[in-house]
Amino acid sequence: xxxxxxxxxxxxxxxxxxxxxxxxxxxxxxxxxxxxxxxxxxxxxxxxxxxxxxxxxxxxxxxxxxxxxxxxxxxxxxxxxxxxxxxxxxxxxxxxxxxxxxxxxxxxxxxxxxxxxxxxxxxxxxx
Numbered sequence: 001x002x003x004x005x006x007x008x009x010x011x012x013x014x015x016x017x018x019x020x021x022x023x024x025x026x027x028x029x030x031x032x033x034x035x036x037x038x039x040x041x042x043x044x045x046x047x048x049x050x051x052x053x054x055x056x057x058x059x060x061x062x063x064x065x066x067x068x069x070x071x072x073x074x075x076x077x078x079x080x081x082x083x084x085x086x087x088x089x090x091x092x093x094x095x096x097x098x099x100x101x102x103x104x105x106x107x108x109x110x111x112x113x114x115x116x117x118x119x120x121x122x123x124x125x126x127x
Contacts, residue, residue: 039084042108045077050105057097057115063087066095066115075102075111082108091116 044050053073057066063086064079071079085108086092094116102111 035081035084038078038081039088042077042081042085044107045074045104048105050103052101052103055100055102055115057095057100059097061095061097063095070102070111073102075104075106076108085109086112 051074053075055066055069055073055075064083067076067079067082067086070076070082076082089109089112091112095112096115096117098115100111100115102114106114
């Protein structure tokens, strides 16, 4: 009888451990999906007209520092999400030093375009 109770208890512990593992993995998968979805669909922090901030980039400013600054100003909700958007953007490695007027009504892609060399070249070509 004792052996039967030990077997039942062991099976119960294994089932509980399996349920906990499955719930944990499902939670991680759900978070990963939500993060991936937001990379391509993140809305601006606010609607028009938004709040405008002047953001300065120097030669030494790294993309992670840009992401942190934008989060600190409230221009983006999540610095990590912005950094991944930067890495996947056509403007990767094109951030230029300068002062930029950015708004909470802009998407990450719009901000990256404004801070990129392609935008600076486009503006210079319009003169």
